[in-house]
Amino acid sequence: MVTAVAQRLLSQRKQVDDTLAHFSLNRDQLRVVRDKMRVELERGLRKDSHSSASVKMLPAFVFQTPDGTERGKYLALDLGGTNFRVLVVKIRSGIRKSVRMYNKIYAIPHEIMQGTGEELFDHIVHCISDFLDYMGMKNTRLPLGFTFSFPCRQTGIDKVNLVSWTKGFKATDCEDHDVVDMLRDAIKRRNEFDLDIVAVVNDTVGTMMTCAYEDSKCEIGLIAGTGSNVCYMEDMRNIETVEGDEGQMCVNTEWGGFGENGCIEDIRTKFDREVDEGSLNSGKQRFEKMTSGMYLGEIVRQILIDLTKRGLLFRGRITEPLKTRGIFETKFLSQIESDRLALLQVRCILQQLGLDSTCDDSIIVKEVCGAVSHRAAQLCGAGMAAIVEKIRENRGLEHLEITVGVDGTLYKLHPHFSRVLKDTVRDLAPKCTVSFVLSEDGSGKGAALITAVARRYCGGAQQQYLYSMRFSDETLLEIMSRFRRELEKGLSQDTNPTATVKMLPTFVRSIPDGTEKGDFIALDLGGSNFRILRVKVSHEKKQTVQMETEIYDTPEDIIHGSGTRLFDHVAECLGDFMEKHKIKDKKLPVGFTFSFPCAQTKLDEGILLTWTKRFKASGVEGMDVVKLLNKAIKKRGDYEADIMAVVNDTVGTMMTCGFDDHRCEVGIIIGTGTNACYMEEMRHIELVEGDEGRMCINTEWGAFGDDGMLEDIRTDFDRDIDRGSLNPGKQLFEKMVSGMYMGELVRLILVKMAREGLLFEGRITPELLTKGKFETKHISAIEKSKEGLSKAKEILARLGVEPSADDCIAVQHVCAIVSFRSASLVAATLAAILTRLKDNKHVPRLKTTVGIDGSLYKMHPQYARRLHKTVRRLVPECDVRFLLSESGSGKGAAMVTAWAYRFPGLGSGRHKF
Ligand code: G6P
Ligand code: G6P
Ligand code: BGC
Ligand code: BGC
Numbered sequence: 001m002v003t004a005v006a007q008r009l010l011s012q013r014k015q016v017d018d019t020l021a022h023f024s025l026n027r028d029q030l031r032v033v034r035d036k037m038r039v040e041l042e043r044g045l046r047k048d049s050h051s052s053a054s055v056k057m058l059p060a061f062v063f064q065t066p067d068g069t070e071r072g073k074y075l076a077l078d079l080g081g082t083n084f085r086v087l088v089v090k091i092r093s094g095i096r097k098s099v100r101m102y103n104k105i106y107a108i109p110h111e112i113m114q115g116t117g118e119e120l121f122d123h124i125v126h127c128i129s130d131f132l133d134y135m136g137m138k139n140t141r142l143p144l145g146f147t148f149s150f151p152c153r154q155t156g157i158d159k160v161n162l163v164s165w166t167k168g169f170k171a172t173d174c175e176d177h178d179v180v181d182m183l184r185d186a187i188k189r190r191n192e193f194d195l196d197i198v199a200v201v202n203d204t205v206g207t208m209m210t211c212a213y214e215d216s217k218c219e220i221g222l223i224a225g226t227g228s229n230v231c232y233m234e235d236m237r238n239i240e241t242v243e244g245d246e247g248q249m250c251v252n253t254e255w256g257g258f259g260e261n262g263c264i265e266d267i268r269t270k271f272d273r274e275v276d277e278g279s280l281n282s283g284k285q286r287f288e289k290m291t292s293g294m295y296l297g298e299i300v301r302q303i304l305i306d307l308t309k310r311g312l313l314f315r316g317r318i319t320e321p322l323k324t325r326g327i328f329e330t331k332f333l334s335q336i337e338s339d340r341l342a343l344l345q346v347r348c349i350l351q352q353l354g355l356d357s358t359c360d361d362s363i364i365v366k367e368v369c370g371a372v373s374h375r376a377a378q379l380c381g382a383g384m385a386a387i388v389e390k391i392r393e394n395r396g397l398e399h400l401e402i403t404v405g406v407d408g409t410l411y412k413l414h415p416h417f418s419r420v421l422k423d424t425v426r427d428l429a430p431k432c433t434v435s436f437v438l439s440e441d442g443s444g445k446g447a448a449l450i451t452a453v454a455r456r457y458c459g460g461a462q463q464q465y466l467y468s469m470r471f472s473d474e475t476l477l478e479i480m481s482r483f484r485r486e487l488e489k490g491l492s493q494d495t496n497p498t499a500t501v502k503m504l505p506t507f508v509r510s511i512p513d514g515t516e517k518g519d520f521i522a523l524d525l526g527g528s529n530f531r532i533l534r535v536k537v538s539h540e541k542k543q544t545v546q547m548e549t550e551i552y553d554t555p556e557d558i559i560h561g562s563g564t565r566l567f568d569h570v571a572e573c574l575g576d577f578m579e580k581h582k583i584k585d586k587k588l589p590v591g592f593t594f595s596f597p598c599a600q601t602k603l604d605e606g607i608l609l610t611w612t613k614r615f616k617a618s619g620v621e622g623m624d625v626v627k628l629l630n631k632a633i634k635k636r637g638d639y640e641a642d643i644m645a646v647v648n649d650t651v652g653t654m655m656t657c658g659f660d661d662h663r664c665e666v667g668i669i670i671g672t673g674t675n676a677c678y679m680e681e682m683r684h685i686e687l688v689e690g691d692e693g694r695m696c697i698n699t700e701w702g703a704f705g706d707d708g709m710l711e712d713i714r715t716d717f718d719r720d721i722d723r724g725s726l727n728p729g730k731q732l733f734e735k736m737v738s739g740m741y742m743g744e745l746v747r748l749i750l751v752k753m754a755r756e757g758l759l760f761e762g763r764i765t766p767e768l769l770t771k772g773k774f775e776t777k778h779i780s781a782i783e784k785s786k787e788g789l790s791k792a793k794e795i796l797a798r799l800g801v802e803p804s805a806d807d808c809i810a811v812q813h814v815c816a817i818v819s820f821r822s823a824s825l826v827a828a829t830l831a832a833i834l835t836r837l838k839d840n841k842h843v844p845r846l847k848t849t850v851g852i853d854g855s856l857y858k859m860h861p862q863y864a865r866r867l868h869k870t871v872r873r874l875v876p877e878c879d880v881r882f883l884l885s886e887s888g889s890g891k892g893a894a895m896v897t898a899w900a901y902r903f904p905g906l907g908s909g910r911h912k913f
Helices: 004-021 027-045 117-135 179-190 203-214 270-277 286-291 293-309 330-337 343-352 359-394 409-413 417-428 442-458 460-467 473-491 563-580 625-636 649-660 716-723 732-737 739-755 776-782 788-798 805-841 855-859 863-874 888-902
Strands: 072-079 084-092 098-106 143-148 152-156 159-162 196-201 218-224 228-235 248-252 400-407 432-438 518-525 530-539 543-552 589-594 642-647 664-670 674-681 694-698 846-853 878-884
Touching: 004 293, 004 359, 027 359, 027 417, 072 117, 072 442, 084 117, 084 442, 098 117, 098 442, 117 179, 143 179, 143 442, 159 179, 179 196, 196 203, 196 442, 203 218, 203 228, 203 248, 203 400, 203 442, 218 359, 218 409, 228 286, 228 359, 270 286, 270 293, 286 293, 286 359, 293 330, 293 359, 293 409, 330 343, 330 359, 330 409, 343 359, 359 400, 359 417, 359 432, 400 409, 409 417, 417 432, 460 739, 460 805, 473 805, 473 863, 518 563, 518 888, 530 563, 530 888, 543 563, 543 888, 563 625, 589 625, 589 888, 625 642, 642 649, 642 888, 649 664, 649 674, 649 694, 649 846, 649 888, 664 805, 674 732, 674 805, 716 732, 716 739, 732 739, 732 805, 739 776, 739 805, 739 855, 776 788, 776 805, 776 855, 788 805, 805 846, 805 863, 805 878, 846 855, 855 863, 863 878
Parallel strands: 072 143, 143 196, 218 400, 400 432, 518 589, 589 642, 664 846, 846 878
Antiparallel strands: 072 084, 084 098, 152 159, 218 228, 228 248, 518 530, 530 543, 664 674, 674 694
């Protein structure tokens, strides 16, 4: 017979079990959590979904984990966990590699955490001041790394805007403000000492770095403490919110926000909602409130209140302590759950908290704590499984081995949390072997390591000049619209005379139509090679092209001498070519690719407006180059030639590509120089009579900015390059973009960095100071993903510097910034041409092909991909095919010549003035 007492006990038991059942998650439920977390990770990374994602995936601007070469003495602050610490960190590299730290813990009173921003930062600076006094370091201006454990939107390692406070902080006037500015202002207000604030990092990032210093496999940082969060090394190509595709960057996931969009409501209990409602940031950080130390005790308290109200606990009496928010700290939870503790001791702890309990009560309290912490560990495990699986997929591995650096009081103090977490990860990510390493020294050490790296690569002034070379999409869109206006200015009769982008009519009216045939000679002058070609286009069943090419020298004394000598040289090479190919007796039609800005009123005339690039022969500007060449040929008298067309290399390239793809209507060159041409509607070309059909316009975009239009984005390096060039004040866009100048740009930056002691231990060699010693082909070699660093070492050694491993990485970084800037700028101007074509055609989407040539585009390992990607981002409404011209502009020049040969007289058109 069951007694009434036993029945009551049974029913009590059942009610408690029913309540706690809501906290037990089975495997399927955990898998769902893992998968939802994965979805949110992806959403946070993608540009289109980032703003509405609950897991913010904030770029941390840390590009690599430490490699042991870090060194120096740093100050570190560590704010946001249980303790606020100020530290000095001394890092040694080499064989005596070590890190020594001295720290002091300071309290942050509640009223300051939730007072004004000024009070909070004044308090922080007060603590720093005390620490510097204590260490006797008031007069040294140390670099500072700041661990700031709250969600921040960063645009650089020291450009850090607080998104929102979390955990126990709620100081006013801080959200949306720059953390570095607030700290600097407080330092100024105190006016006692100065600091060089180099880096701000999240505690997860600091923890990852601390652990990675010992274990290079550590690429994830986890905090299970007052708050909950994870960071990891993500591939740049997946982080759409930051420009650039190369390498990796650490992403601070801020997974504490998971569920803010309601996606885990099915597993949240009424107790989680109560905790949320009573918190400082209700509705926010829902995952954090189910998993971190600051809230687990609160969930326990809510359950205890509920059970007490239902008469199942504490004899039904809700006492004052039970009503007190925050009494159940993580440490009590950890103690209560300890297996070694007898029930009597549990009762003692409850007693300390002012809770008078029976033996049964203490059993129930222990069960409640267990259920809540078990769920927390499982949820963290499910989240971690999503992260490691993502990394494994990123790397295309069957199996991933990885280390997680972990910190936080919950992980460290709780008797079961870490075991349950690890079991869950093992279960939910079977293709990953995940090791967990406890961070012994907190995130301060990691912050100092990051500061060491940041100082080396991008610290201080150098950061500004390198950063000013990176453009956001907003800037690129602005440049695109400026260039769009330049196009219009150049086309209109009224504004053309003062336009810098000349928009030169070429009298080429269509791309090849497949009927061209004949035997032609093409001259190709103005790129890195001077070529002469014989192009035979036959037209039996199918159109075929046969080409024979010779490359001729153009020595510097000739291209910088008199025009007569230059054209005599060209005529001599042509004579030699005809001799070699035994065609001296034939008068073959000649097409002349002349890659300089020329005004044309017909196909076979080209008045050189100005030399560009390496050329500067006297007496040619203002003259018709066809006439000059004819004169030189006549003077020789040993052969005849019929020059039928002068074409720019962009036009030659468009025609070469148009031969294979009839959609091709743009030609661009990214080589020694840069330029573009495209097919414009005749009705918009006010300089040439006639409104029917289209004509190719040679934009001469290299001159974009010659009227000051790009001054806001030009750097001092660009100005130096211009000053030292053959044509100062001209082709300013070209000088920021093209191969002739890029190597020199990198050289100037390296010299500056070396002068500031940021490279080569401050050593500057005569080679490094010599103009032209660093070439664009070196950039291409250094940016190769596999052997890039060893190439850097080789190239720098040839410049007489003995680069360290860090130097090589830094130089690679500089090369990437300069070449990336070039690709971004070309993307912006090309995008402007594409939108113009689209508008001309009145179509909602433009499908088109761009023909491209040039050594920079062809040789640089990443250039093409960066350009294509940026164009697609800037003009998503255009479907662009990029077609590399395989056979140079000579073939295209022959196509134009074929046309001119077939329709003599049609290749002209009257200028209106
Ligand atoms: C780290 C840090 C703290 C950080 C903490 C998390 O090591 O140095 O700044 O926030 O661990 O732990 P806690 O449990 O204190 O929140
Ligand atoms: C083309 C040509 C050259 C042209 C060049 C641009 O294919 O045939 O005449 O100027 O590419 O490239 P470069 O890198 O040589 O300046
Ligand atoms: C913050 C994170 C931090 C975590 C652990 C969270 O509340 O949003 O930035 O990493 O706590 O301290
Ligand atoms: C010239 C253009 C040419 C480009 C690429 C520029 O310097 O002005 O006419 O198309 O270089 O070779």
